[in-house]
Amino acid sequence: MSTQPRFTEKKYMTVFLFVTSLFFCWGVALTLGDVLNRHFQQVLHISKSRSGLVQLSLFGAYAVMGIPAGLFMKRFGYKKGILLGLGLYALGAFLFIPAADAASFNFFRGALFVLACGLATLETVAHPLIASLGDQRTSDQRINFSQSFNGLGGVIGPAIGSYCILKTGQEHSESVIAVRNLYMVIGIVIALLGLVFLFIKMPPLHSVYTAGDGISHVRQLARRKHFVFAVVAQFFNVAAQGGTWAYFINYGHDVMGLSDERSGYFFSLSIMMVMAGRFAGTALMRFIAPYKLLAIFAGMNILMCIIVAQQFGWVSFIALIMINFFFSIMFPTIFSLGLKDLGAHTQQASSFIVMGVVGGGIFPPLMGLIANHSVAEAYYLPIICYLVILLFGYRYPRLAKF
Numbered sequence: 001m002s003t004q005p006r007f008t009e010k011k012y013m014t015v016f017l018f019v020t021s022l023f024f025c026w027g028v029a030l031t032l033g034d035v036l037n038r039h040f041q042q043v044l045h046i047s048k049s050r051s052g053l054v055q056l057s058l059f060g061a062y063a064v065m066g067i068p069a070g071l072f073m074k075r076f077g078y079k080k081g082i083l084l085g086l087g088l089y090a091l092g093a094f095l096f097i098p099a100a101d102a103a104s105f106n107f108f109r110g111a112l113f114v115l116a117c118g119l120a121t122l123e124t125v126a127h128p129l130i131a132s133l134g135d136q137r138t139s140d141q142r143i144n145f146s147q148s149f150n151g152l153g154g155v156i157g158p159a160i161g162s163y164c165i166l167k168t169g170q171e172h173s174e175s176v177i178a179v180r181n182l183y184m185v186i187g188i189v190i191a192l193l194g195l196v197f198l199f200i201k202m203p204p205l206h207s208v209y210t211a212g213d214g215i216s217h218v219r220q221l222a223r224r225k226h227f228v229f230a231v232v233a234q235f236f237n238v239a240a241q242g243g244t245w246a247y248f249i250n251y252g253h254d255v256m257g258l259s260d261e262r263s264g265y266f267f268s269l270s271i272m273m274v275m276a277g278r279f280a281g282t283a284l285m286r287f288i289a290p291y292k293l294l295a296i297f298a299g300m301n302i303l304m305c306i307i308v309a310q311q312f313g314w315v316s317f318i319a320l321i322m323i324n325f326f327f328s329i330m331f332p333t334i335f336s337l338g339l340k341d342l343g344a345h346t347q348q349a350s351s352f353i354v355m356g357v358v359g360g361g362i363f364p365p366l367m368g369l370i371a372n373h374s375v376a377e378a379y380y381l382p383i384i385c386y387l388v389i390l391l392f393g394y395r396y397p398r399l400a401k402f
Contacts, residue, residue, distance in 0.1 A: 008134035008142060011203045016133045018197060019082070019126050020146040025190065026119040027153020028160070029089070031245070031271060033058045033112065035161030036179065037364075038249040038260055043175055044105050048250060048375070049368030055242045057109040059361030061116030062123075066355055069124040078132075079202050081125035086194035088118030093187030100180030108176075111183075124354075132205045151278070154271040162264025166249075221352070226399040230338025233392040234356030237330045240301075240385035242360030243367040243378070244323055250375045251308070256317050270321040277328025294333045295393030297326040298386045305386070308379040316376070323382075330389060337396060 008016050037054045040046055073081040092115025099107035130142050164182045221227055248270065252263025284293055304326065307319035338353050363381070371378040392399075 005135035007145075012133040014200060015202060016130070016142070018193075018200060019129055019133075020149055021193070022082070022085075022122050022126055023146045023150040024153040024156075025089070025193070026122055027150040028157040029115060029119055029153075029186075030058065031154045031157035031267075032161045034245045034248065034267065035158055035165055035264055036108070036112075037246050038253070038263075039161075039165050039176075039179065040105060040108070041250075042260070044103065046105055047368065048247065048371040049365050050105070052243075052246055052364030052366075052368035053105075053109060054112065055246050055364040056361035057112040058116045058119075059238065059242060059357050059359070061113050062120045063355050063358035063361075065117040065120035066124060069121040072121070073125050073128075077202075078125055078129045078205065079197070081121060082129070082197060083194055085118045085121035085125060086190055086197065088121060089115055090118070090187045090190040090194065092116070092118060093183045093190060096180050096183035096187075100176040103176055108179075129205075148275070151271070151275045154274065155268050158264050158268040158271065162261050162268070166260040166264050226340065226396060227338050227352075229392050229395070229399055230334050231352050231356055233334050233389050234331070234338070234353050235359035236385035236388040237327065237334055237359070238357050239359030239363035240382040240389075241327060241331075243363040243382055244320075244327075246364040247367060247371050247375050247378060248320065250371060251320060251379075252317070254375045255311055256313075266317075266321070270324045273321055273325040274328040277325040278332075280325075281329035281333075290329075290333050291337060291393045291396035293393075294330065294337070294396075295390050297329060298390035298393060301326045301386045302383050302390070305379045305383050309376050311376045320379070334389070334392070337392075337400075340400060 033054050037051045040054065041048060041051045069081065069085070072084060092111050092113070095111035095114060096108065099111045126146070130146050133142060160182070165178045245267070248267045249260055249263040252258040252266055253260055256263070258266070281293060281297070288296070301323055304319040304323045308316050308323070310316055335353055363385070367378045367381050370381060
């Protein structure tokens with residue numbers, strides 16, 4: 001009789017639970033960046049377009065650190081890869097202390113870049129490590145379970161930032177001292193996590209990732225049209241996400257007349273829509289092909305962006321929140337469609353698709369140039385991104401034949 005494979009095994013449980021907690025930690029850090037975007041505009045007196053460089057520092061680190069982190073993991077193993085990621089995360093958080101003392105936006109960006117190099121390292125190592133912690137038939141279940149805590153961190157991050165940084169009337173709300181204090185606490189927590197992990201014994205693991213053969217793999221991949229289009233689509237997907245999140249609080253303040261703190265709480269609510277959208281999308285994919293659902297959701301977000309730009313009061317603000325619902329399935333769906341039928345090239349292909357995250361750093365400053373004059377009209381720009389994604393979903397059956 002065949003038996004149902006286990007989710008994981010007892011010998012892996014300690015490592016599994018610890019690494020799952022890291023998904024939560026980088027979810028918090030990424031969405032806190034969008035709170036910083038608004039706060040720096042206020043206390044450092046910078047424009048919306050310049051504040052968009054916060055996202056460039058965060059997401060740009062993924063493009064810079066992705067490949068080095070993979071090479072480090074291959075050379076030194078999972079445990080040292082995790083420790084390197086936690087070390088960079090904590091170092092970046094502690095660099096907020098001298099950045100606050102200098103009240104320098106560029107210093108803050110440098111600190112964020114170091115912190116995000118830690119996030120990129122953790123993400124590079126954590127996914128294959130989670131996949132290795134048990135039967136490979138249940139690896140997708142483990143990764144999706146751990147990813148749910150990334151979503152939870154994405155909800156908690158704006159809530160913490162709104163309360164600790166954006167709350168009006170509290171001490172240091174009009175300076176960068178609140179930012180320094182929050183990141184000092186974050187640095188201490190992450191450093192303690194690293195210390196704990198240092199004493200956790202890693203069980204013997206069998207890596208599910210195989211080494212590629214360099215240039216020949218790249219040449220083979222370049223011939224697969226569905227993969228090449230997936231890389232492009234992922235770039236524009238994360239670009240739209242980065243821009244939408246970067247100016248959400250600005251929209252709440254400038255268009256809706258809400259306080260920054262209250263706008264931040266609505267931002268946290270909007271991230272909950274990402275989680276809701278993933279559950280709904282998973283259910284709908286039982287009846288609708290993933291590439292069709294991707295095209296439908298992209299079309300819905302084009303409509304949402306148009307409504308947001310019209311400044312219809314709460315109707316537009318609800319549409320802004322719903323953008324998160326509809327792009328919820330885009331990252332994993334583009335990822336999985338791009339990797340279909342790539343065989344031995346799958347692992348190298350995944351690294352290229354992950355590097356599309358850099359789009360989240362490039363787009364916010366461009367949106368900021370429009371937001372300097374009208375934050376509502378800036379939401380016309382993501383329509384370009386969703387048109388690319390819609391086209392990818394619509395043409396996918398033809399692309400996948402070649």
